[in-house]
Amino acid sequence: MHGDPTATKSFGSACAKGGKHSRETFDAARWEEFAPRLFYYQGDLNEGTDYEGLHAFLRELEAEQPVHRLYYLSTAPEYYVTVVEMLSAVGMAKESKDNDAKRRIIIEKPFGHDLESARELNSIVLSHFREHQVYRIDHYLGKETAQNITFFRFSNTVFENVWNRNYIDNVQITVAEQVDVGSRAGFYDSAGIVRDMFQNHLLQLLALIAMEPPFSFSADAVRNETVKVLSSIRPITDGDLLDNVVFGQYQGYQQAERVAEGSRTPTYAAMRLYIDNWRWHGVPFYLRSGKALATKVSEVLVQFRMPPHTIFPMPPGKSVNPDVLSLCIQPDEGMHFRFEAKLPGTVSETRSVDMTFHYNDICEFTAIPEAYERLLMDAIIGDATLFIRGDAIERAWELMDPIIKAWETNDSLKPTIYQPGSWGPDDADSFVARDGRRWLRLCGLHENGAA
Numbered sequence: 219m220h221g222d223p224t225a226t227k228s229f230g231s232a233c234a235k236g237g238k239h240s241r242e243t244f245d246a247a248r249w250e251e252f253a254p255r256l257f258y259y260q261g262d263l264n265e266g267t268d269y270e271g272l273h274a275f276l277r278e279l280e281a282e283q284p285v286h287r288l289y290y291l292s293t294a295p296e297y298y299v300t301v302v303e304m305l306s307a308v309g310m311a312k313e314s315k316d317n318d319a320k321r322r323i324i325i326e327k328p329f330g331h332d333l334e335s336a337r338e339l340n341s342i343v344l345s346h347f348r349e350h351q352v353y354r355i356d357h358y359l360g361k362e363t364a365q366n367i368t369f370f371r372f373s374n375t376v377f378e379n380v381w382n383r384n385y386i387d388n389v390q391i392t393v394a395e396q397v398d399v400g401s402r403a404g405f406y407d408s409a410g411i412v413r414d415m416f417q418n419h420l421l422q423l424l425a426l427i428a429m430e431p432p433f434s435f436s437a438d439a440v441r442n443e444t445v446k447v448l449s450s451i452r453p454i455t456d457g458d459l460l461d462n463v464v465f466g467q468y469q470g471y472q473q474a475e476r477v478a479e480g481s482r483t484p485t486y487a488a489m490r491l492y493i494d495n496w497r498w499h500g501v502p503f504y505l506r507s508g509k510a511l512a513t514k515v516s517e518v519l520v521q522f523r524m525p526p527h528t529i530f531p532m533p534p535g536k537s538v539n540p541d542v543l544s545l546c547i548q549p550d551e552g553m554h555f556r557f558e559a560k561l562p563g564t565v566s567e568t569r570s571v572d573m574t575f576h577y578n579d580i581c582e583f584t585a586i587p588e589a590y591e592r593l594l595m596d597a598i599i600g601d602a603t604l605f606i607r608g609d610a611i612e613r614a615w616e617l618m619d620p621i622i623k624a625w626e627t628n629d630s631l632k633p634t635i636y637q638p639g640s641w642g643p644d645d646a647d648s649f650v651a652r653d654g655r656r657w658l659r660l661c662g663l664h665e666n667g668a669a
């Protein structure tokens with residue numbers, strides 16, 4: 219589509235195509251056609267004989283043909299090892315040398331509860347399946363807007379040139395949720411926000427923003443860069459925990475059913491990470507995520523440095539604002555670029571103005587596919603680019619595990635209580651204010667003030 223003046227139009231029609239499936243209304247005729255291809259086999263995950271039965275059942279369906287299989291472990295995590303071992307024991311894991319029928323397995327998150335359990339799980343899975351057969355899900359990678367980070371960075375020439383410590387002051391990644399822990403309190407109380415959101419979704423977004431250009435958009439090339447950048451993040455140690463991380467808990471969490479009495483489980487965290495490489499030396503990455511916050515928004519925001527020298531005389535008390543680029547992951551899917559423009563009629567006063575792009579400008583809004591539509595289709599066709607490789611999972615745990623352990627093993631540390639419907643604990647604001655910065659938000663905020 220290089221130089222194609224109708225590019226936007228073509229993109230528009232591509233969006234519509236990509237959007238077909240879950241957002242379409244029910245079509246009885248198509249369902250009738252599809253339904254006979256669905257089969258159900260009931261069994262007990264702990265029973266070896268049930269796997270033998272399942273295997274026999276599948277073979278009968280396949281009628282000796284080389285048919286690809288995709289096993290999807292959307293079970294409770296405590297069953298992952300059992301299922302993997304049982305599948306392998308009855309011969310369902312190995313790919314045959316005689317034909318090209320694939321045996322793939324999707325493993326849902328959480329992949330491990332800490333570094334040790336993730337390593338153990340990796341080692342068990344990889345003793346029965348080869349890495350190329352394993353698809354570890356992080357549904358954030360399946361979001362169109364997260365994928366667009368890679369496209370935005372590597373299919374434009376303008377931004378990549380300033381994508382480094384010389385031009386970028388700081389990067390902020392916010393994944394805020396309005397919902398509280400709801401019916402998942404039992405699981406959540408032993409997990410907490412760092413395991414539930416940082417170890418996976420926030421670190422994956424950070425990797426997309428910070429990675430070096432992969433030499434191609436292939437699974438190995440992209441995932442090598444992910445591992446490289448995760449390996450370059452400076453670990454937070456026990457001693458500098460409270461300088462770099464803020465923990466919060468929403469008021470009322472303790473009263474939720476199945477939350478342990480006096481629980482210190484954080485439902486909010488904000489953290490500062492540094493990437494020790496040439497590109498990002500000295501640039502703080504501020505990450506924050508929480509439950510029961512003011513609104514649901516996932517946003518990656520890049521704040522550029524101030525111009526090195528001001529040539530315009532500023533009115534007293536006025537200054538220019540730094541340029542900001544916001545990549546809106548959800549909702550309000552799109553991008554904002556905020557920059558300074560001269561306020562007409564003044565000598566040198568500026569105003570921050572926005573250039574925006576929203577997916578619903580070029581696609582019907584409902585046409586953006588769900589993350590899982592993309593990921594399941596990719597696993598079916600064998601494209602692992604948007605799935606996490608075993609080494610990347612371990613790198614992410616290596617970063618988050620010491621933080622979790624330092625918090626969990628020190629009873630004297632208490633999360634700061636915040637009000638549901640707020641933006642989290644005040645400490646999170648003072649935390650960035652100490653660096654002379656503040657949390658910014660453009661996603662969902664438009665010039666007319668509408669969110």
Ligand code: BG6
Nearest residue numbers: 327357393395414415419516548
């Ligand atoms: C899941 C977490 O991985 O992501 C949940 O376990 C969280 O706690 C969810 O609510 C958020 O996903 P999304 O796509 O709604 O931002």
